[in-house]
Every structure is written in structure tokens, then in C-alpha cells.
Amino acid sequence: MNKTRSVLRLAISIALAFTFSCSSGGDDGGGGNFEYGSLPYKGKDYKTIEIGTQTWLAENLNYDVPDNDTDVCYGNNSANCVTYGRLYSWATAMALPDSCNSSSCASQIDIKHQGICPNDWHIPNYADWTELIVFVDGSSKYLRAKSGWNKGANGQDKFGFSALPGGYGVSNGYFDDVGDYGYWWSASQNGGNALYVEMHGEGYGKDGSLQNGAYLRSVRCVKD
Numbered sequence: 001m002n003k004t005r006s007v008l009r010l011a012i013s014i015a016l017a018f019t020f021s022c023s024s025g026g027d028d029g030g031g032g033n034f035e036y037g038s039l040p041y042k043g044k045d046y047k048t049i050e051i052g053t054q055t056w057l058a059e060n061l062n063y064d065v066p067d068n069d070t071d072v073c074y075g076n077n078s079a080n081c082v083t084y085g086r087l088y089s090w091a092t093a094m095a096l097p098d099s100c101n102s103s104s105c106a107s108q109i110d111i112k113h114q115g116i117c118p119n120d121w122h123i124p125n126y127a128d129w130t131e132l133i134v135f136v137d138g139s140s141k142y143l144r145a146k147s148g149w150n151k152g153a154n155g156q157d158k159f160g161f162s163a164l165p166g167g168y169g170v171s172n173g174y175f176d177d178v179g180d181y182g183y184w185w186s187a188s189q190n191g192g193n194a195l196y197v198e199m200h201g202e203g204y205g206k207d208g209s210l211q212n213g214a215y216l217r218s219v220r221c222v223k224d
Contacts, residue, residue, distance in 0.1 A: 039121075113187040171216070185218070
């Protein structure tokens with residue numbers, strides 16, 4: 001099936017020229033020594049995890065934004081929200097006007113932009129995502145969950161991030177890629193295009209998307 005792909009594709013190929021710090025924890029076999037925290041938010045307790053100097057939600061956000069039709073379960077199946085969390089338009093994730101899906105809203109974006117995240121947490125910007133990816137030695141296998149991925153793409157979940165392939169949606173009701181790709185919004189824009197991060201069995205992609213309002217993607221929050 002042809003995939004709807006965005007422009008400005010900036011695939012990461014991180015060739016790290018530094019010694020991977022021992023603080024990264026665990027060996028290449030995965031299952032590092034991590035300990036989950038807990039964060040109650042909007043009637044749900046979310047797992048949290050410290051990775052390097054950052055603290056992340058260890059699962060996708062599953063908050064049904066009131067009076068909003070641009071946050072949905074994949075395939076409009078509520079069971080998928082339980083597994084993967086909800087999919088959001090960028091403007092909904094950022095708690096900004098819908099017009100920000102297709103035009104620059106740089107003046108409305110805070111350095112640590114809360115959006116629909118809990119108090120003292122924010123939508124990760126491009127720099128937040130990059131810091132995470134660099135810390136885990138540039139390998140998405142250390143962030144991908146140990147099960148739930150198709151085609152032998154299960155990861156090692158070395159740091160407890162437990163990334164799952166929630167796929168994406170389009171506002172016209174089209175859904176694709178569940179089981180194969182995970183897509184997460186960032187709080188950053190490039191020329192009016194919202195940037196997101198994707199993970200798949202072969203690594204990462206970091207992309208900007210035209211017509212962002214048409215796309216619905218997952219959300220993780222990072223602590224301020």
C-alpha cells in the first residue's frame with residue numbers, strides 16, 4: 001500500500017564520535033536496570049522513566065481532549081487507545097488553534113510548551129528528542145518495546161521507554177502503519193511545518209509535514 005509521506009525528510013544517521021557513557025545502563029542485551037515512577041493525570045496513572053537527565057512518560061498519552069474531534073483511537077477502535085494511546089493533530093497536542101496545523105505559530109510556542117501534557121511537563125521539542133536519541137547511542141532498538149512490533153522489529157527496551165508502533169491517522173478517516181511504525185509529535189516547527197519523530201524496525205526518521213492538520217500522531221510528554 002502506498003504510504004502518505006511527508007516532505008523535508010531528515011533521516012537520522014547518527015555516527016557518534018564519543019564513548020557511550022556507563023550511565024546509559026544495561027548491556028546490549030536489553031532489560032537495563034530502570035525503575036518506573038507514576039504520574040496521575042486526567043483519571044489515568046502513567047508510568048514515567050528517567051533516561052539520562054530527562055524524565056519521560058513511559059507510555060503514550062491517552063487523554064480524550066473535550067469537544068475535540070482531532071484526537072482519536074487508531075481505526076476508531078477504543079481497544080487501540082488502551083494499547084497505543086490516542087492519536088492527535090499537532091494543534092490539538094499543542095493546545096493551539098487549528099490554524100496552527102497549516103501555518104507558523106512560532107510566536108505562540110513556549111520554550112517548554114505544555115500543550116495537553118500535565119503541569120510541569122511539556123511536549124518534547126526537537127532538541128528534547130535529539131537528546132534522548134543521542135543518549136541511547138542513536139539506536140531505536142533500545143527504545144522500542146520488546147513485543148508488539150511486526151516483522152521482527154521488536155526492540156530491547158533497554159531504558160524502559162517502551163515505544164510501540166501506534167501508526168498514524170488522517171482527518172478523513174484513513175489509518176495506516178500500526179504495528180510497523182510509531183510517530184510522535186514534537187513542539188518544534190520548521191517554516192510552519194510541525195516536526196515529528198518516527199521509529200521503525202530500521203531506526204529513526206525525523207520529519208516535517210505539510211498540511212499537518214491532516215495527520216494524527218502519538219504524544220509523549222517530558223518533564224520540565
